[in-house]
Amino acid sequence: MFNIGTPNGEKKVSGAGREAFAELYEQFMPKVYRYVTFRIRDEHMAQDLTAAIFEKAFAKFDGFNPQKATFSTWIFTIARNTVIDHYRVYGKHEDIMEDIEAKTTAQYPSPEEEAIKAENSRKLRQFVTQLNKREQEAIVLKYSNGMSNREIAQILKLTESNVGSILCRTVAKLRKSFVEWQNE
Amino acid sequence: MNKKQQEDQQLLVNIDKAAAGEKLPEESGLDKDTRAALELSREMASWPKSPSQEFKAQLKADLTHRVVEQQKKDLAKRGDPEYRNFMRRPAWQFTIAGFGALIIAAIIWLIVYLANR
Numbered sequence: 001m002f003n004i005g006t007p008n009g010e011k012k013v014s015g016a017g018r019e020a021f022a023e024l025y026e027q028f029m030p031k032v033y034r035y036v037t038f039r040i041r042d043e044h045m046a047q048d049l050t051a052a053i054f055e056k057a058f059a060k061f062d063g064f065n066p067q068k069a070t071f072s073t074w075i076f077t078i079a080r081n082t083v084i085d086h087y088r089v090y091g092k093h094e095d096i097m098e099d100i101e102a103k104t105t106a107q108y109p110s111p112e113e114e115a116i117k118a119e120n121s122r123k124l125r126q127f128v129t130q131l132n133k134r135e136q137e138a139i140v141l142k143y144s145n146g147m148s149n150r151e152i153a154q155i156l157k158l159t160e161s162n163v164g165s166i167l168c169r170t171v172a173k174l175r176k177s178f179v180e181w182q183n184e
Numbered sequence: 185m186n187k188k189q190q191e192d193q194q195l196l197v198n199i200d201k202a203a204a205g206e207k208l209p210e211e212s213g214l215d216k217d218t219r220a221a222l223e224l225s226r227e228m229a230s231w232p233k234s235p236s237q238e239f240k241a242q243l244k245a246d247l248t249h250r251v252v253e254q255q256k257k258d259l260a261k262r263g264d265p266e267y268r269n270f271m272r273r274p275a276w277q278f279t280i281a282g283f284g285a286l287i288i289a290a291i292i293w294l295i296v297y298l299a300n301r
Contacts, residue, residue: 025247029240034232043233050235051243058247124227143228146204149196167199168192171221178224 021061024071025054031145032079038144039083049086053079073154080137080155120178127177135170138163195221202226 033050040046056078064074128139134156141152149163156163195218201207202225214222 021251022244022248025244029243030235033235033239037233038228038231046233047235047239047243050239051246054243054247055250058250121227121231124224125231128228139228142199143203143225144232146200146229148200164192164196168195171195171199171225172217174224175217175221179220 021058024075028071028075029054032075035076035079035140035144036083038140040086045086049082053082056082069154072151076141076155123181124174124178127174127181130177131170131173134158135166135173138166139170142167191218194218198222199225203229205229 029050032053033046036046036049036053037043040049053075057075060078064071069077128136131139137156138152141147141155149160149167152158153160153163158166198214198218199221202222
């Protein structure tokens with residue numbers, strides 16, 4: 001028996017070793033994928049990175065110690081490092097790539113509104129990439145899976161109140177940049 | 185707690201709700217800046233995508249294959265436990281001992297026979 005962390009609290013999972021990995025995969029793979037797609041818009045690249053994250057996790061699973069960290073903290077630390085490595089190799093330009101088609105079309109009544117919404121989204125994404133690394137990480141972890149500040153603090157090795165301050169400051173910063181851009 | 189801290193605290197609560205996709209019924213009562221912040225929060229919360237069932241199943245199959253391969257390797261290293269258990273069964277041990285004794289007796293008989301010729 002060992003504990004794994006979830007945004008809803010701790011949960012006990014029966015079994016150990018490789019069999020338990022399958023259970024953890026079911027629970028965490030969609031969350032990790034959401035985290036990756038927040039940062040990497042290219043779907044194929046996001047899939048490749050998610051696969052790489054779980055392959056690394058599988059290879060290191062014997063070394064995972066639930067006494068030291070929850071599975072959530074452990075897997076998201078691997079995910080974070082994998083995405084950082086990806087940027088080291090491919091450069092940062094990729095996450096400001098345009099993604100006009102990503103927005104849905106049905107909810108906007110006219111093509112003009114669709115275009116405005118897509119442009120707003122693209123610009124906001126650009127502002128996010130201009131944040132410093134710590135601010136970006138906090139934003140990604142918060143909005144990709146709705147993580148609690150405590151979980152984010154564990155992954156980023158910060159205090160919970162520090163994460164709260166970073167989030168408040170960062171959202172305010174984004175809002176300011178966005179409003180200034182709209183008023184240009 | 186001063187006014188700024190209270191505002192930050194409230195903003196954090198609202199950010200959590202927006203990140204979780206929850207609606208804020210009291211939104212009309214919020215100030216313009218907070219509403220703008222929540223609008224951005226909702227937009228960011230809409231960016232992540234869920235994995236397709238196809239990808240989820242494919243990756244699971246790949247990992248399962250690795251698990252099976254790893255188990256095979258582990259088994260090869262330790263030796264097959266079924267084989268070892270079989271060898272430990274008394275009936276099997278008795279049979280092997282019987283055959284061994286028979287072979288030794290046959291060799292002794294052969295030596296004695298050849299010596300007396």
